[in-house]
Amino acid sequence: MEITIRIRRQAESGSPDYKSYGLDVDPGTTVLDALMRIKGEIDGTLAFRKNCRNAICGSCAMRINGRSALACANRIRDVADARGEILIQPMGNMPVIKDLVVDMTSFWKHLDQVDPYVSTAARRPPEKEFLQTPEQRAAVEQAGNCILCGACYSECNSREVNPNFVGPHALAKAQRVMADNRDDRTAQRHALYNQPEFAWGCTRCFYCNEVCPMGVQPLDQIQKIRHELLTDKAAQPNTAMRHRRVMVRQIKESGWLDEASFALQVVGRDFKGLWNLVPLGVRMAAKGKMPLRHRPIENCAQVRDLIEEIQKEDAQS
Ligand code: SF4
Ligand code: SF4
Ligand code: FES
Known part of the structure; x- marks a missing residue:
């Protein structure tokens, strides 16, 4: 099978560049084996990490067609597109040292x-x-x-x-x-x-x-x-916890969120946080998204039953 592997090449201080390498491979070859062939037969300057070649050590993670994956656990036939092309890039959220090697x-x-x-x-x-x-x-x-x-x-x-x-x-x-x-x-x-x-x-x-x-x-x-x-009753409540609790409580009570009181209940007595919410509140009121009267939806009891059923299952698991 004829394939083209397009690889993002980059040195630590340089800007990235893409190079394409053509290979004739068995479709069952792994991406890692293909990279090793490129390094051994075409371009010895290509840098990537590898060790076990068996999805055990975790060394060979890289982006294959835009998603991070293990090069040794992906076969060419599963990742090449109809034209036989595969895009290889370094992992994200970490700076590149060289080519596919990132600083972890x-x-x-x-x-x-x-x-x-x-x-x-x-x-x-x-x-x-x-x-x-x-x-x-x-x-x-x-x-x-x-x-x-x-x-x-x-x-x-x-x-x-x-x-x-x-x-x-x-x-x-x-x-x-x-x-x-x-x-x-x-x-x-x-x-x-x-x-x-x-x-x-x-x-x-x-x-x-x-x-x-x-x-x-x-x-x-x-x-x-x-x-x-x-x-955990001893856990210090914070905004994220209040967000979760207020949301569940409001949905159980009325079947939907009461936007006017939701943010206030979540932010609590954090006056700076409340002050920061004022512009958002004004914008929401202007768009009619803060009705003065919050009415429960029809069949609200069914929503409550559903949530309570899930909470019961959670407590038992
Ligand atoms: S993807 Fe994340 S959680 Fe999964 S094995 Fe790799 S480091 Fe561990
Ligand atoms: S934001 Fe959460 S769900 Fe998304 S990748 Fe990060 S840890 Fe996972
Ligand atoms: S080389 Fe070890 S996980 Fe891929």
Whole structure:
């Protein structure tokens, strides 16, 4: 099969440029093997990371046709378009060192910020070693499958707009240690993760779930952390928590949001926050989006029943 691989080439201080390489490959060849052939047979200056070639080490993440993925886990026949073309670019949200090699310093720093280890005190062995039941092990299985490839971090919209947001990989790890029955730092973790740069910084764009090659479903892990925080009576309420609570309460009460009181209830007694809302309130009033009287929708009771049913299921899971 004749293919053309278009690769974004860039040195640390230079501006990017695209180069195309033609190859004759077996359709079952992986993208990584094709890149290795380019490097070995056509252009030895091409830089990319790789190691295991088997979707284990997480080294070879890059953008394939615009989405971050493992080069060693994608076959040419699945990613080449009808003309046999494939676009390869470095991961996003991290500066390029050379070609497809990015500087992952912020990725590791953010991982470190969630304290990603089962706490030392809890790891002191009782007699011989800590035993876990199959159920206890299953609780950490999914998040524990992360190979720290960076694909989710590369596509994260929240990380793009807020460089302080720790990112989906870090929060998946946070959930992994929180769910571990050997960890005894739950209270400290709740206080740490209950911040805008941690559990509440995600805008739920779903990209991390979409690109994760290991089925970690980082967004699902973030939702689990949020759920724990919302049910922790000792957790300090913040704007994000109030937003969630007020929304659920209003929908249960009337079936839809009361725009006039929603923002006020969410912002609470934060007078600076209230003052900042004034221009928005004026614009909404001018467009008739703040009716003076908020009426419940028809069949509001059905909406309430639905929410309560979901809340019951959540509480049991
Ligand atoms: S769902 Fe949240 S954490 Fe995942 S990529 Fe989107 S903003 Fe980032
Ligand atoms: S959560 Fe998935 S995409 Fe993100 S670093 Fe881990 S393995 Fe990679
Ligand atoms: S080379 Fe190890 S995951 Fe691709």
